[in-house]
Amino acid sequence: MKKTTNSCALAADVGGTNTRMAVVTGEGEILTQSKRPTHCKKGRDEMIKFLVSFSRETIEKSQLPRNEICGIGIGFPGPLNAKSGIVFNPPNLIGWDNVPLKDILEEELKMPVSVENDANSAALGEWWKGVGAGTNSLVCITLGTGIGGGIILDGRVWHGASWIAGEIGHTTIIRDGMNCTCGNKGCLEAYASSRGIIERVNIALSDKRGKGKFQPITELKQLDQLVLQGNEIILNVIKETGVILGIAVANLANLLNPEMVVLFGGVTNLGENLIKPLREEVKKRAFKKATESLRIEVAKLGDNSGILGAAKSIFLKLQS
Amino acid sequence: MKKTTNSCALAADVGGTNTRMAVVTGEGEILTQSKRPTHCKKGRDEMIKFLVSFSRETIEKSQLPRNEICGIGIGFPGPLNAKSGIVFNPPNLIGWDNVPLKDILEEELKMPVSVENDANSAALGEWWKGVGAGTNSLVCITLGTGIGGGIILDGRVWHGASWIAGEIGHTTIIRDGMNCTCGNKGCLEAYASSRGIIERVNIALSDKRGKGKFQPITELKQLDQLVLQGNEIILNVIKETGVILGIAVANLANLLNPEMVVLFGGVTNLGENLIKPLREEVKKRAFKKATESLRIEVAKLGDNSGILGAAKSIFLKLQS
Numbered sequence: 001m002k003k004t005t006n007s008c009a010l011a012a013d014v015g016g017t018n019t020r021m022a023v024v025t026g027e028g029e030i031l032t033q034s035k036r037p038t039h040c041k042k043g044r045d046e047m048i049k050f051l052v053s054f055s056r057e058t059i060e061k062s063q064l065p066r067n068e069i070c071g072i073g074i075g076f077p078g079p080l081n082a083k084s085g086i087v088f089n090p091p092n093l094i095g096w097d098n099v100p101l102k103d104i105l106e107e108e109l110k111m112p113v114s115v116e117n118d119a120n121s122a123a124l125g126e127w128w129k130g131v132g133a134g135t136n137s138l139v140c141i142t143l144g145t146g147i148g149g150g151i152i153l154d155g156r157v158w159h160g161a162s163w164i165a166g167e168i169g170h171t172t173i174i175r176d177g178m179n180c181t182c183g184n185k186g187c188l189e190a191y192a193s194s195r196g197i198i199e200r201v202n203i204a205l206s207d208k209r210g211k212g213k214f215q216p217i218t219e220l221k222q223l224d225q226l227v228l229q230g231n232e233i234i235l236n237v238i239k240e241t242g243v244i245l246g247i248a249v250a251n252l253a254n255l256l257n258p259e260m261v262v263l264f265g266g267v268t269n270l271g272e273n274l275i276k277p278l279r280e281e282v283k284k285r286a287f288k289k290a291t292e293s294l295r296i297e298v299a300k301l302g303d304n305s306g307i308l309g310a311a312k313s314i315f316l317k318l319q320s
Numbered sequence: 321m322k323k324t325t326n327s328c329a330l331a332a333d334v335g336g337t338n339t340r341m342a343v344v345t346g347e348g349e350i351l352t353q354s355k356r357p358t359h360c361k362k363g364r365d366e367m368i369k370f371l372v373s374f375s376r377e378t379i380e381k382s383q384l385p386r387n388e389i390c391g392i393g394i395g396f397p398g399p400l401n402a403k404s405g406i407v408f409n410p411p412n413l414i415g416w417d418n419v420p421l422k423d424i425l426e427e428e429l430k431m432p433v434s435v436e437n438d439a440n441s442a443a444l445g446e447w448w449k450g451v452g453a454g455t456n457s458l459v460c461i462t463l464g465t466g467i468g469g470g471i472i473l474d475g476r477v478w479h480g481a482s483w484i485a486g487e488i489g490h491t492t493i494i495r496d497g498m499n500c501t502c503g504n505k506g507c508l509e510a511y512a513s514s515r516g517i518i519e520r521v522n523i524a525l526s527d528k529r530g531k532g533k534f535q536p537i538t539e540l541k542q543l544d545q546l547v548l549q550g551n552e553i554i555l556n557v558i559k560e561t562g563v564i565l566g567i568a569v570a571n572l573a574n575l576l577n578p579e580m581v582v583l584f585g586g587v588t589n590l591g592e593n594l595i596k597p598l599r600e601e602v603k604k605r606a607f608k609k610a611t612e613s614l615r616i617e618v619a620k621l622g623d624n625s626g627i628l629g630a631a632k633s634i635f636l637k638l639q640s
Contacts (some may be wrong), residue, residue: 161459161613162609163609250492257481257482257484286504287502290483
């Protein structure tokens with residue numbers, strides 16, 4: 001296990017299902033990493049205990065002296081105040097309501113802690129060591145069960161006035177469109193999240209074959225085989241998803257004019273069937289000046305973007 | 321003529337029709353101001369000569385010693401690089417194509433010059449001394465013949481990777497909507513600019529009364545009388561404009577989560593008939609957390625926002 005700087009961070013990518021922790025050098029080298037199921041079903045206190053013990057264990061496993069770990073960066077699945085480190089009220093976690101996670105962990109672990117929303121962590125990771133390395137501004141769109149986003153401007157996460165900036169999944173693309181989980185209609189998420197795509201595939205299959213005359217799709221990866229078979233219904237839904245994502249990206253291009261848009265998450269596995277119509281729609285809709293300077297890329301760090309972004313968030317905090 | 325600081329700026333708000341110039345103190349007090357028709361019909365060189373002589377004249381008129389004017393801030397009607405001061409290719413001006421306006425004026429006037437796009441200047445002005453004073457982040461939407469926008473984040477204009485950030489008028493609101501001058505369909509500008517509103521009023525009147533059976537509207541202020549008469553057709557178009565603007569503002573709220581959205585320009589004269597449905601639509605569509613921290617206000621500096629923003633842009637530049 002090689003170490004190239006004196007200052008390392010403990011980094012955590014906390015998910016609703018699994019949590020990954022690693023020790024990361026100041027250059028972005030991952031020294032030690034482990035994955036554990038997140039103990040979140042028994043409520044907040046158990047989950048915090050789990051985070052504390054998993055942190056201690058990961059530091060120990062790294063065999064680094066404690067003073068070589070400058071602090072802990074946490075990527076957390078929910079809305080939070082990245083300055084105070086208070087987690088607001090994550091929809092998928094029990095008993096979390098304005099929890100001062102940063103203060104609790106600093107008290108327990110006796111180290112500086114930085115807490116960042118998971119979509120922002122992924123954006124930071126891709127900006128630091130991924131496809132966005134070297135850019136000044138980047139918007140990362142995480143296409144999973146839902147759709148999140150992280151905005152990096154001048155090398156800093158833009159959090160907004162009440163810490164919810166980046167919710168590109170909940171910008172309206174189709175005025176009177178499909179119902180979204182947020183209560184709005186026609187949000188990007190209602191169409192281009194894996195949930196939205198699966199719903200639209202099943203609607204399209206039902207329209208074509210008749211209700212009850214087909215086995216509904218339940219997972220995105222079931223589409224792979226149908227795509228290989230050249231199934232037109234599926235290919236059209238994927239193309240339409242690309243077009244809808246393209247409208248959202250064109251809006252971003254004209255509004256924020258970022259250097260890069262990074263697409264992240266399981267939905268990107270749909271590949272060129274999704275990305276090609278997306279790019280075409282952006283070119284059709286956005287200003288030439290905005291598209292010429294815009295790169296649209298798929299994230300390249302995979303599972304590591306969250307970990308690396310969490311590490312970068314504590315490095316940035318200690319620098320400032 | 322009172323002067324409260326040692327450091328003043330010459331500020332210019334250059335328009336396609338008129339140019340206003342003023343001497344502005346570091347506290348935002350306007351000392352001297354004049355308005356002239358912009359000499360833009362005879363091309364670039366004549367227009368630059370006009371800007372130079374009008375600048376000299378305004379400084380003279382202020383009776384301030386030259387060394388009390390720290391520099392010149394220009395709000396200019398077109399896309400430009402605010403760092404290099406190069407004006408790209410304003411659609412409404414003849415012979416302007418990559419003109420190094422900042423360098424030319426610095427050479428002629430022997431003072432530091434800052435050049436800023438007019439929508440950004442208006443945003444800076446309202447942020448500095450207008451309705452947005454004291455806010456950290458603000459998006460200004462200028463609702464005129466077209467729709468422009470200026471984004472202030474952490475007290476700085478966000479310009480984007482190729483200097484065109486803020487083009488909220490060219491975000492798509494209605495996917496397959498009305499044709500926009502930019503070549504896209506369904507842009508905010510196609511609906512909520514004065515041009516868009518007039519077009520939609522005439523379509524609505526034509527639908528109701530039959531082609532050729534009414535005198536088409538040509539100016540926004542013609543609507544005032546019809547609104548007073550309680551004309552339902554007109555009121556519906558205005559309400560619908562508010563809803564469409566509301567979708568754009570809700571998207572901004574979820575994406576950028578700014579402290580304030582400032583509405584600026586002639587279209588805001590439609591008043592509560594426009595603003596009320598706008599606010600309602602934002603509440604309906606955006607996250608509660610984003611709307612609770614968002615103030616939606618009409619600009620209050622009127623013609624002075626551009627002048628004050630231009631002054632602020634040179635003050636900021638000289639500070640940095």
